Structure formats: structure tokens, C-alpha cells
Amino acid sequence: MKQFTISKNDSGQRLNKFLEKAVPLLPGGMMHKYIRIKRIKVNGKRTDFAYRLQQGDILQLYINDEFFGKPKKHSEEESYLHAKPNIDVIYEDQHILLVNKPAGLVVHADDSGTSDTLIARIQAYLYQYGRWDPNKEASFTPSLCNRIDRGTSGIVIAAKTAEALRVMNQKIRDRELHKSYLCVACGHVRPRDGRIKNYILRHESEHRVSVHDHPVAGARTAITQYRVLKETPELSLVECDLITGRTHQLRAQFSHMGHPLLGDSKYGKNDMNRKYHRKSQALCSYKLRFDFTTDAGSLGYLNHKVFTAPRVEFVSLFED
Template structure:
């Protein structure tokens, strides 16, 4: 419990408005709940959110110490009172979340605190009592892979330090199989094959370029694909990254003459509808461990898939994604 004494400059304010300034990490909805539950009192008596504070009043705040920290990227999860997650799978070690397009996985320049995927994951685990930051020496639940803001799909979060260490190693050793769905313009020829090229990044323009011949600073890039169905001048393709380069699928298909639908950076905006995001989704994940996986060994051989993909239903309404046999 902490006590705050109201000084001359704070007198006359409503209780809820004072709390928003004095305890900025405490969300307004949670502050109201705590007032209702008498975990926030004024002069040891029940108060209301619109109580006018007087000089000399003493507030009793029965709330966790975390809320009294200064706002930062490390404690942005505290501003999330109702975590919004599409959970694909969860156990005591990991969490698989279906990230929707438009959601950033991490904050950028501190402008999105409380609205990113990692904020909601940490808030979810904090609310469940599975993560107690005041009791941890260093570990914080973390993401093992990233997906661009405007791309959707499965993101892996480690709930323990051991799981994080193992998953990072498995990803480096390519012992996870990730499959993507994309809608491209036209029909790739052949309908099943491998796109090969050389990719280099222009940091100033924040985009990549693909060439057919080696270039200074360029890295090889390969994407295996197969066409699943076609309709209305569009093709639904499944992609597997043989190499994992920035914007690889988007840039390689654009270079091949089949840009992704809605991709304004590497192709052109969707001519069929007002799409806000490129039609690209990391829809399936399979654990393919070839070496010891420790506590994650029970996941070996298992596949996980998102429930649905919006652009598949929109552009290929008669197509059904194959399910996963457990």
C-alpha cells in the first residue's frame, strides 16, 4: 500500500483525473474498478471517481508496486487491461498467437506502448499470474519470431527462459517449418516451383530489391511455392521459405511478375477491393526437431494452423484449407 498526500497544486481535481497523472501506468478502467472495490481510498474512507480532492487529503492506494514505475517499453503491458489475443496453442512453455494484419509486434520509437502484440501477451500472462515481473531477476516473456505489421500469422512467444533459449536455437537451425499463404496476380509458371534470386536491402528506402544475378552486398534468396487454386485472374499460393530474408516472398513474386494483392510497396494496390494490407499470412507452423528439444520435445512433429484467413474467404470462397490431423 502507498499513500499520496494532496498538495496545494493538486487540490480541486477529481480523483480519477488525479490518478491518471499521478499513476500513469494505471489504466482508467482499472482505476475505476479499484475505486469500486475500495482498493483506492481517500482519508481511509470510500471515495468516488468524481470525488474532489482537497489539500491535505491522503489517498490510500492498495495496488501493485509495478503501477508506480515510470512509463517505458518494459512496463507497457500494465496499460493493457483487457488483452486481445487469438491463441492458437498454449502450454506451460510457449504461446502461439494468430497476429492479425495491422498489429505491430513490438513498439516503434515508444509510440505504441500498450498496443503491440508483445504488450498484450505480457499483460495476458501477468493477469494469469504466470509471470511476476517483480520476482524475476531478468527474464521477460518474449517473441521468438516477428511478422511485419501488415502481414498476419502465427507468432511464437516463450513463457520461460528455457523455452526462449531452445526456440531461438531451433529457429537458427531451421527446425521449424513455417508455411505462408499469399494471393498473387496472374498464375505463376510453372504452377509449382522454386523462385531463386539475389536480394539486397536499401535501408534508406526501407525496401529490398531482387536480381537474377549476383550483386555486391546481395544475399541468395529462395522460396518454394505451389499454386492451390485460381480465380478471377488471381492465384492462391502456399509458400515455404528456404532462405529467410526481409520481405522475401513479397519481393520475389513481384520480381517474377506476380506481385501480391494489396502490396503497395512491391506491387500495386488491390484493384478488386480497398485492401489495407498485402495478402500474405503465415498460416501453419510445424515443429520438426532433429536434435534434443528439452522441455519442448513433446511438440516435435506437431503442426498448428490458424482458424481462417480473411483473404482466402474473400477471393476464393469455395476453397477450403486442409485441416491438420492430430
């Protein structure tokens, strides 16, 4: 018999979701059977797979020892052990961590097979500085709440607790967090203050999107509010607020307008990219504002707080 005492980080989730992470070798069908025949109990009583675990619950598993072995780990799951904690911390408290991601760093492992990812660096930072001990967690690992493209820089939110992850995911889903971007567009964007509304269709096999002025099958509405802050003879520094959050939204919309982002190899102008020696898009998620309109639990203290990235390197193109 194996016993778990549910910690604060493990509470709030459904029993079956906890078991999928805490006992990954246990097949789903067998898990449901064992719950049904009372070989898996909570506080000594029969329960349901959808039961929401509470802090202090005693979970008892009368199952074979073979299911408690450790499966071979995916490279990303153990990469924090070899990663360097090289992160630019904007803000940190007991629940969340805001990190300024540099352009060129992927947030999670991708097709390139790299183990140097933002989440690995964050987990290494929390582990090496004693803010997270995986040996004391049955199911939770620090996780990213949002993601941005490899070539985009700026603020990424990481959850240090399970509660923070649940709350942040809900707030992002309900659009109670607002992100502002800075970007460099080729040419002079007109009007200087405007709203872009069109339709974005994803092409998964090509890892790109197309923009349409009228609805097409499979396309989703994309809306961006923008204003031009500064100009040079060839470039515009633009601040953007995402009303929607579609894949490659800003990159594709500005390209569709005839003003692709400087450095964008997928939607941009190669001659301009070479001229300015840009290998990644000049795009930064530079401001984050918490505007909670529903209960945020223990994260309510974040309401109305605004955080900005301390450095946006391409702004120097517009300095005298």
C-alpha cells in the same frame, strides 16, 4: 549487500548477461571490476563474468545501494500494464504460446510510437491471468521468438520461460522449425508448382529490398518453394515454404516475378489494391511445424507437432 537466489528462469545465462538485466544501473566496466575484486560472488566464491548461472545459485553483490534503483523504463517495457490482453491463442503450455497475429498489428514498438504491440498484449494476457509475475523475475520477461511484418498475419511464437526462449532461438537459427505461408498473388502464377531462387539486397534507409537474378555485393540468397492452390480470373492463392527467411522475401520475390501480392503498398499494384479494398498484403504465416533434429531439452514433446492458424480471411476470395 544485495543477494539473488537464481531461479529456473534465470539459470543457464552468463553472469554478466544476468547482471545487465537485474542491475541495469551498474556500468559494464564497473561490473567486470567488481567481479574481478570479489565484490560480486557466486555461492560465496570468486567467479568469472562468463560463468553460467545454475538454479539455486546464491549471487551476492557487495555494491552501493545506488545501483539498485529502478531506471526510467522504456515505454515498451511497461506498456503491458496498460495493454488489453486481446490475443488469439492457437496453443499454450507451460513453456510457449502460439498467437495468431492480425494484420495491422506491430509485434514490437516501432517508429510510429504505438504502445499497442503484440508483445504488450501477450505480456498483459500472461500477467492478468496469473501466468507471469514480473515481481518474481530478476531478469526474464516473456519474449517473442519470431516476428512478422505489421501487414502480415499469422502465427507468432512467444516464450514463457527463459529455457523456451533459448531453445526456440536455437531451433529457428538452425532451421528446425518450418513455416508455411498462404498469399494472394495478382495474376496467374506460372508454373503452378515451382521454386524461386534469387538474391535479395536490403536498402535500410528506404525500408525495402531489391531482388536480383544474379549475385550482387551485399545481397543474400533467397529461396522459396511454392504451389498454386486456387485461381480466379485475376488472382492466385499460393502456398509457400520459406527455405530461407529474408526480409520481405515473399513480397519482393513475387513482385519481381510480375505477380505482386494483393494489398501490398510497397511492392504491389495500387489499382488492384483499390479494386479489392486491400490495405495490407494478403499474406499469412498459417502453418508451423516443429522438426527437431537436435536435442530440444524439456521442449522435446513439441517435435513433429503441426499448428495452423484457424482463420485466413483472404481465402474467402476463392470461395464459390
